[in-house]
Amino acid sequence: MVELETPRLNPVFHALGDATRRRMLRELALGERTVGELAEPFAISLAAASKHIKALENAGLIRREVRGRTHLCRLDPGPLASAHQWLSFYERFWTERLDVLEWLLRKEDKRQSPKKG
Secondary structure, three states: OOOHHHHHHHHHHHHOOHHHHHHHHHHHOOOEEEEHHHHHOOOHHHHHHHHHHHHHOOOOEEEEEEEEEEEEEEEEHHHHHHHHHHHHHHHHHHOOOOOOOHHHHHHHHHHOOOOOO
């Protein structure tokens, strides 16, 4: 069942809940970046960027490699696939309900429309 997987998804959804971290992930989808490169588009300090990166690391969404004094970050999409699987359950749930609603509304429209003849 999908619900049993939610505890390990909590850090993923926490990380995705912040616009700065989502934008960092988008950048990392284009290739590895240094902490400085990830911080650059934002008006934040390197320390603040590091906190965002740590949240992404805790969620397993990125991997950080230290090369000398440079910290390189790389996207790890695995947890995103798990989150997508979890969300897909609810997408199907709502799609089915909206399909039924559409069917009922169309049926009601046909019932109320004046008959031609």
